Amino acid sequence: MTRSFLIETRDEGNVRILALRGFLDAHTAPRFEAAVEEELRAGRSRLVVDCTGLDYISSAGLGVFMTFIDEARGAGGDIKLASIQPKVYQIFDVLGFPALFDIQPAVEDAVARFERGAGEG
């Protein structure tokens, strides 16, 4: 069973946006992991993950956020989440992510929080 998962990247100022589409599960999490790792290796630690098109997230997908959050913050950046569908947000919420991550209603809000110098969530 292969469900589609796409990552599109773009820049807004000095903030990197990773727009996710489809299913972030055990099969696709390694790809997302590689993508985030690549951003951090390239010195881009100000990341906003645009979840508008994200239809499903599993624990493995959530694990990617846990894997890199300390590193991103340690480098003076952050991994912020934005525009999460209610169904998907419920999972983030149930597992306690809002306490650990800066989650914003819209991508612009998340970008704006970087611009205000709110490096940490």
Place this chain on the structure above:
Amino acid sequence: MRPVPPVAGLSRLLRGEVYSGNTVEDRKTDSRLDASRLESLLESARILGSSLDLHEQLNHLMRTLMGRLLVTRALIALRDGSGWRAAAVRGLTGVRQGDAVTPEQAEQAGLTLQIPIGEGPREAGFFAAPPPRRPGWPDDASEQEFLEALLSLASATIENALAHEEIIEANRELAQKIHELNTLVELARAFSASIDPEEIGRLLMLTLSGRWTVRHHALLAWPPGQAPLTLLRNVSAEQAAEWKKSAPQDGEPVRDGAFVLLPLRSGEATVGVVALGPPGAGEGYSQEDLEFCGALVAQASVALDNAWRFQDTLYRRQMERELELASAIQRDLFPKEMPHIAGLELTAANRQARLVGGDYYDVLGAPEAPLLCVADVAGKGLPAALLMATIQATLRALLEFPLTLTELANRANRLLCGSMPGNRYATLFLARYDAATGECEYVNAAQCQAILVREGGRQELLDATGLPIGMFSSLEYESRRLTLAPGDALVIYSDGVTDAQAPSEEEFGLERLCSTVSGLAGQTAELMCAGLLEAINRFVEETPQYDDITVMVARRVSETG
């Protein structure tokens, strides 16, 4: 949602039965008041009825009640089991939202006005405030009735909101259960699709860290006969080494400081450990969490075990393929058929050992002066086979030059010393036969003693004349000469013959070989060779042999035969 019950006091209020004054002015005031009460009730009914948010409802009630009573302090307490709990608090320092309270405590705090929210079994809680500063209170019966009506109205909607909250909570729990189920199913699928232990390990740790928001974690595995697996995240190698020692020996998770250690099992043995740091959100691992954690790790254990087994098989297959290849190379090196040499019967046979040894035989050069060789390359498998090919190529190339046998051996040794890696070498028996005279010159580079069998059965052993080739490039080989008279045979063989083992582990040995050969004297080369192999077969029975068996028999045609 439950229908809103009839509201106490409201009907009288609507009928206009409650009037406090008698003058026209009083009546005007009363009717204005009534109008504002009705308006407030209707507004409240609309707001309370349209919202399922408890917090919103209580805020509205507070605003309305405090506004009408002109109080700055107030409390709404809701039933919680057999007691009450503060659900909304205004202007109070001693009580916070969520605290358990009793009407008595509220009274002691000066909140002497207390009105129940709903009646009888429907009583959802109570409202408490200090004595109102509202003019006319407490004689204003219609205002009291209004308050009762409002709170009675609120009781039903509060109940609905509470039920709604419960449903939301149940939904959250359900969402969590569904998520856990999805995680299990998804992992099972992903695990079954992977044969790479590291991939399985990484996926497990991603899932665990995502599910419990874990920042510090480690996976260590030390499966026997396999490469160890180490995946660390925000954990030191020293710490990991400690966990390897303290890994649970049974299937149960154990706590180690802030960490939880879960064993990775293979059969009955612990072959690894998963260490999880404290969850970033929430309050540590509950028993239920540990059980689910354990289930995920157990699932990964099985997947890892399978992956390791698969790698084992893969390695074995690789080895088998390599041996097949080596065997094919070796077979291709042997001459397809023996050249025809005037006055000489020539036969050779090779039986490959189970693990492919390094025997090689050949007859090279011109038929008037053929070069007979039997070689045994040290080692087995592909490297040995490749070395054989090198020896063959070297000898063939050197035969293009007019060299004496010793020159040939010396040059072959020098060339092979340069091309043989490390500690590789070969034993080699080379004999050049003169078809015209029956004269034979040989070099024995540490190969087994060949046997010269005279027609009458008398035997001579042909000792080594030098060290194996490929060891020291400066070696100078010596040669010896002999003459094959008609009927004489030369039996050249590899150590697989004398080392052939019977089930009792007894070796065939030189003595048995000599007596066997002696018994075969006078027969053709082909019969001698076949007879010798048969004798070896009878001796070893079904015992698998660890070395190649090679026999070459060259017999000068008997003048009588």
